[in-house]
Amino acid sequence: MYRPRRHLTRKAPTTVGALAVLMLASACGSQTTSGGSGGGDSSPYTFGVVTSQTGGASQLGVGELRGAQLAADFVNGKGGVNGHKIQIESADDQSQPNQALQQTRNLIAKKVTALVGPSVVANCNAIAPFVKDNGPVDYCLSPGIDASGFVWSASAKTDALAEETMSYWKNKGITRVAIINTTDASGTDGGRAANEAAQKAGVTVTAQVTYEPAAVSATAQLQQAMASNPQALVVWSTGTPVGVALKGIQQLGIDLPVMTTDGNLAGAFLERIADYTPKTLLIPATRDFWWETLPKTDPAYDLEQQYHDAYQQKYNEAPDFGPGVGYDAVLVLAEALKHAKSTSAADIRTAMESIDGFPGVVGTYHMSPDDHRGLTVDDVAMVQAENGKFTYVGK
Amino acid sequence: MTGLAQTLVGGLAVGSVYALIALGMSLIYSMSRVINLAQGAFVVLAALTAVSLKNALGVNPVLLLIMTAIIFAVVLAVVDQVVIRPATKRATPERMLLITVGLLQAVGGFLLIVYGNLPYTLKAFSQPSSVTLLGVRVATQDFWIFGVLLLSVLALWFLLQRTGLGLTMRATAQDPRAAALMGVNVDRVRLMAFSMAGAMAAMAGAAIVPLTFLQYDTVVPYAVNGFIAAVIGGLGSATGALAGGLLLGVLEGVFSRYTPASTAEVLAIGVLIVVLLVRPAGLRGKVEEVRR
Numbered sequence: 001m002y003r004p005r006r007h008l009t010r011k012a013p014t015t016v017g018a019l020a021v022l023m024l025a026s027a028c029g030s031q032t033t034s035g036g037s038g039g040g041d042s043s044p045y046t047f048g049v050v051t052s053q054t055g056g057a058s059q060l061g062v063g064e065l066r067g068a069q070l071a072a073d074f075v076n077g078k079g080g081v082n083g084h085k086i087q088i089e090s091a092d093d094q095s096q097p098n099q100a101l102q103q104t105r106n107l108i109a110k111k112v113t114a115l116v117g118p119s120v121v122a123n124c125n126a127i128a129p130f131v132k133d134n135g136p137v138d139y140c141l142s143p144g145i146d147a148s149g150f151v152w153s154a155s156a157k158t159d160a161l162a163e164e165t166m167s168y169w170k171n172k173g174i175t176r177v178a179i180i181n182t183t184d185a186s187g188t189d190g191g192r193a194a195n196e197a198a199q200k201a202g203v204t205v206t207a208q209v210t211y212e213p214a215a216v217s218a219t220a221q222l223q224q225a226m227a228s229n230p231q232a233l234v235v236w237s238t239g240t241p242v243g244v245a246l247k248g249i250q251q252l253g254i255d256l257p258v259m260t261t262d263g264n265l266a267g268a269f270l271e272r273i274a275d276y277t278p279k280t281l282l283i284p285a286t287r288d289f290w291w292e293t294l295p296k297t298d299p300a301y302d303l304e305q306q307y308h309d310a311y312q313q314k315y316n317e318a319p320d321f322g323p324g325v326g327y328d329a330v331l332v333l334a335e336a337l338k339h340a341k342s343t344s345a346a347d348i349r350t351a352m353e354s355i356d357g358f359p360g361v362v363g364t365y366h367m368s369p370d371d372h373r374g375l376t377v378d379d380v381a382m383v384q385a386e387n388g389k390f391t392y393v394g395k
Numbered sequence: 396m397t398g399l400a401q402t403l404v405g406g407l408a409v410g411s412v413y414a415l416i417a418l419g420m421s422l423i424y425s426m427s428r429v430i431n432l433a434q435g436a437f438v439v440l441a442a443l444t445a446v447s448l449k450n451a452l453g454v455n456p457v458l459l460l461i462m463t464a465i466i467f468a469v470v471l472a473v474v475d476q477v478v479i480r481p482a483t484k485r486a487t488p489e490r491m492l493l494i495t496v497g498l499l500q501a502v503g504g505f506l507l508i509v510y511g512n513l514p515y516t517l518k519a520f521s522q523p524s525s526v527t528l529l530g531v532r533v534a535t536q537d538f539w540i541f542g543v544l545l546l547s548v549l550a551l552w553f554l555l556q557r558t559g560l561g562l563t564m565r566a567t568a569q570d571p572r573a574a575a576l577m578g579v580n581v582d583r584v585r586l587m588a589f590s591m592a593g594a595m596a597a598m599a600g601a602a603i604v605p606l607t608f609l610q611y612d613t614v615v616p617y618a619v620n621g622f623i624a625a626v627i628g629g630l631g632s633a634t635g636a637l638a639g640g641l642l643l644g645v646l647e648g649v650f651s652r653y654t655p656a657s658t659a660e661v662l663a664i665g666v667l668i669v670v671l672l673v674r675p676a677g678l679r680g681k682v683e684e685v686r687r
Binding site: 055057058182209211215216219220223224227239240244247250251252269275 | 402405406409507518534606609611615648649653655660
C-alpha cells in the first residue's frame, strides 16, 4: 500500500501544477477587452478575434487586433448593433497554426457570435475545415484563402492586386516585365497571379525566377531575370525576402521600376529598406492607403477620416496593412448582425452574403453566396513608397 | 560568361560565411566531439549585435568586427562553461546533439524577444557599395567577407601549426584522453576552441549583415548550411570545412542562376550527397573515424 500512496503523493503536485499551468495558459491565451453584461435582450455580441500577437506574424496581428477593437468602439459609440454592444474576446495564436486551431476551439466553446482571424493564410487554413461547414462565421484576415461556406476572406484577392499592377504598367508603356517570387505558398500564388495578369493585360513576362524565403542573397536570380531585358520587375514576397531582393537590386545597379505586394504596406518595412528603396517602388494598395484622393462627397470619405484620426489618436501612429482588415471585419459582421434574423451562424451567413455596397475602410463590399470577399480590382490603386510614406500614383 | 563570373563571386561570398560556421563547428568537434548545431545561430545573433553596436556607437567597420569578435569569444566561452561542459559529463553524444538543437532554438527565441520579428541590416562597410572589375559587378562587402575568412584561416593555421598552444590543441584533437593523461587541461583547451569559434561566428555575422537582411528565423538556414559544409568537408578538418563551405555556396549560387530555387537547393545537396558517397568521411575527413 505504501508504493501507490507514494506514487500518488509524488504525482499529485505534478498534476495540480500541470492543471494550474493549463489554466494560466488558457487565461493568457484569451482575453476579453470590452466589458458587457450577460443575459437579457441587451447582452453583448461577442466576436472571437484570433490573431498573431506574438511570433513571426505579430507585425500583422497586433495591428489587426487594434483595428478590430477600434471598430468595436466605433460601433458601440453609435449605440451598438440593434441595442447590443460588441465585445471583443481576443486570443493569441502565437503565429502557429496548431495554436490558431486550439484558440478557435476555446472561443467556440465560449459560444462567440462570430470569429475574426487568424492573421495569416496557414493559420486560416488550419481552422477553415473546423468552421467551414457548420460555423460560426469566420472572417479570416488573410487575403490568401479561397473563402466559402461559413468562411470569409479579407482584403483584395491576389489576382486583383496583380491585375491592377499590370494594367497600371501597361498604361505607362511598360510591356516587358520579369517576375521574381519566393517559393513559399504566398510567393508562388503571387507569381502565378502576376503571370496570368500580365497575359490578360498584354504584357510580356520575359522571365519568371524563384528564390527561397530564407535566402541570404537573390543576386543570381536577379541576374537571370535581367538577362531577359525587362522594363520592370515584380518582386512577389513579403518582409525580409523583399529586403534581400531590394539589396540585390541595389548591388547589381538595376535601375528599373519595381513592384511588390501589399503585405509590405507597413511603416516599419519602409524604415528597414530606407537605404535600399529603388527609385520607383510600387505597391498595389486597398483604399485605406489612398482614401485622401476620394472626393469629400464619397460615402467612404468620412469613415476613412474617422478611422485614421481615431487610430492616430489612440496609438500615436498611422495605421498600416493590418488594422484596416481587422476594422472592416468587425464593421462587416456588425452590419450582417443588424440585418440577420437571429445570431445563429446560418442567419449571419445569409445576411453576410446579402451585403452589397457597404463601405468599409479597405474598400466597398459587394458580397454574394459565391463571393465571400466582396472586394474587386476597383478597390485597388497603385501607391509608391518614397520618403518613408506611401503616395498615391494612380490606377 | 560575365554573368557566370558574377554568380561565382556571389556564391563564394555566401560560401565564405558557411565556411566560417563550418570552421567553428569543426574546431569545437575536434576538441570536444560535440557537434554544435547552434554555431549558425550565433552568426545571426552576432550580426544583430553588430547592428546594435553600429547604431549605438557608430564605430568604424574594423572596430566593429573586433568588438563583436571579442564579445562572442566571451559568449561562447560562457556557453561552454554553463551548458556544454556540464552536459557532456552526463549526456551521450546523441543527447548532446539535442542539447545544441535546443541552444539553436533558444538563440532564435532570444532574438525574437529582443529584436522582434523585423529584419535588420547595415550599410556596406565601404562606399561605393559595388564596383565593376573586368566587366563583373562585385559588391565591395564581398571583399570584407573574403578578408574575414582569409584572416580567420591564417590566424587558425598560425595558432595550430606555429605555437605551443596549437600543438596542445592538436594533441587534444587527436586523442583527448591521452592528452589529459599527459597533463593537458582538456577543459581549458575546449574553452579556447569555443572562444575561437565564437569569434569566427561573430566576424562572419558582422561581415554578412550588410549584404542581406537577418532576423530571428534566419538562424536555421545558417545552422543547416554550416553543418552541411562541415560534414562535406569532413568534421574535424579545418581545410575540409573551408572547402565544404565554399563549394556549397558556389553550388547554390550556380544552380540558383539556372534553375528554380527549390530545384537549385535539391541539386546542390544532391551533388554533396554524391561527394559523401564517394568519400564517406567528407572531402578531408579521416576514413577510420567514420568506420569506427
